[in-house]
Amino acid sequence: MNSMDLDGNGGNKRVFHRLSGGPSTTGNHNKQQPSKVCYHWRAGNCNRWPCPFLHGELPPSVPATNGNASSKRFADDSEFSGPRQARRSSNFQSNSSWGRVGNSRVVRKTEKVCNFWVQGKCNYKENCRFLHSWSLGEGFSLLTQLEGHQNVVNGIALPSGSDKLYTGSKDGTVRAWDCASGQCMGVITLGGEVGCMISEGPWIFVGIPNAVKAWNTQTNTELSLSGPVGQVYAMVVGNDLLFAGTQDAAILAWKFNASSNCFEPAASLKGHTVAVVSLVVGANRLYSGSMDHSIRVWSLETLQCLQTLTEHTSVVMSLLCWDQFLLSCSLDQTIKVWVATESGNLESTYTHNEEHGLLTLCGMPDLEAKPVLMCSCNDNSVRLYDLPSFSERGKIFAKKEIRAIEVGPGGLFFTGDGTGQVKVWKWLAEPTATV
Template identity: 55%
Template sequence: MTIDRRPKDIAVNGIALPLRCNKPCSGSSDGTIRLWDCHTGQCANVINLGGEVGSVCSEGPWLFVGMPNVVKIGAEYSLNGPVGQVNALESVNDLLFAGVEDGVILAWKGTCESNLTFQLAATLKGHTHGITSLVVGGGNRLYSGSKDHTIRVWDHENWQCIMTLNGHDDVVKSLMCWDKYLFSGSLDCTIKVWASTDDGCLEVIYTHSEQGILALSGMTDPDVKPILYCSCSDKSVHLYELPTGRLFAKQEVQTLQIGPAGLFFTGDQTGLLTVILSLEILVIMNIEDKTV
């Protein structure tokens, strides 16, 4: 008989690369933020926050962490207001957006200069279930994906919802803006590409069927060809626009992050953080490693 003594809730739910930090940061459902040495695969530091980390993002040198009922900036400064788990974060310029399990998006305006100053600027309501993904695009637009199967488009200058997109039949897990297009991935086993019409609306111009979509990310290769990375419920990461390839994980890859110099990071349900360079796996880092 085999006894599994591993921690039960160790899924990597976010990866971020703060400016001037040469170590990627991962946030996990075990309540920790970990910094990793990409050369050795060893954990360089562990910050125990005492609550499940649902999402992370960075702006400049600062790390934002989404947790139950709070967004933390670093380990000390906290933004209160969320009701439930914060499952999505997006930061752009002087705005920070948090997507919460109750379907509300909170927007703070502030600065991460020497004196941290953030003020709640808006509460965006419209989704009927939890927020799963956020991305900022051109034209002052914020896109939100939800468990209610919809994508909402918000003007983040006047804080109004300007349209609701109903193309998916299941949870919208991930959103990505690329050039003039919006990509959406859903548990309904489709990736959809949206483009603006002459009247300013968004319509689906392409649908690709795949396993349940968990996360999307994109980058360009050395020849400036676009590459779409798509993690799926079959425990693989699919690559498009290059010769077909798949990167297999031990469990579902819940989060993807593009880094500098061709680096690409994946985090999965078992707590493994994998670093890939030019599609070659360099090192696998296990969040169960207690080395500090």
């Protein structure tokens, strides 16, 4: 899928800069300008013109920032790793530039999508004080929206060698979408809620209650892997093993047997006390996050637990390996950055705080090869940050929580939300300055 391009009519609308209307007087030219903000305007439904109250907010005072604050990045070969990309180095190194103030491109922190615009009936148009767009920020745009799922999308997969995008939902189906037209090419009914979905090479793995379904998109081979107890919430491939995190707190592993063309049970990793909901592989390690608030570090060679991290105070929803670091996010409203000490044990080196619980992490480079972190929050938004500075790049909004984010080729990325809608986004080239 080197030339994947999903076309559609869902292009990103311009984000309008709201200018507050000047206060008006009613017959008394010597009267002082009102200092009260219109209650109806704040609610988005003032129909008085002229209105005797302010249609605007006073700008908050902006604290001075240090223009020399460092935004130093890591080596040019920094990369994200995930299910299909193991890290090349096992030597973690600390870095002092986490969370430094950079040149944040988004300065408006409290934005809300207009509910009337979502319903297609906002009469204020460009004068509306709320966003008429599913995103805020520059450098990326919405290409199209894929409609069809009836419940939350929990997995998005792009198997290699295929011209289709696959999405899995809690509605019990997997949909295949044509990458050229964006049309749904087929629906597979599984008989159980999709808890997660990944791809590895030509294979697609779908986690459902008490099983993992596997399809080879090149040979049309279909397999069912038994063993899980309860819902399968997370999967990852590492060291030629498929790992699945399950509702009963176990991590099951299978190895593919080429001669018999099947996946054979290889191990069951025990240690978590409740459901395992996130997995990632990096630095010859398997990292698992659980509803028991902990992260466990496993050796990919011995499959033994090497360390348990207990700094999160709620469910560890997602894990991500980037460069020499492990990133974790939780419903406790924090993203933690972990680095290895000389002894090899991980310790938290930086904590980023959000105002809402965090659901999933995804990383990718923009078109300038700068690393961008995307983190979904349970306020129905995704925050985009530069790394390692955590300077804000933009926001993406949805009608419900975004549970799945996946990276595609050529600057594409995908989001799936609680309504069943899948959106296709694309990074844009920065405009070149002319003299």
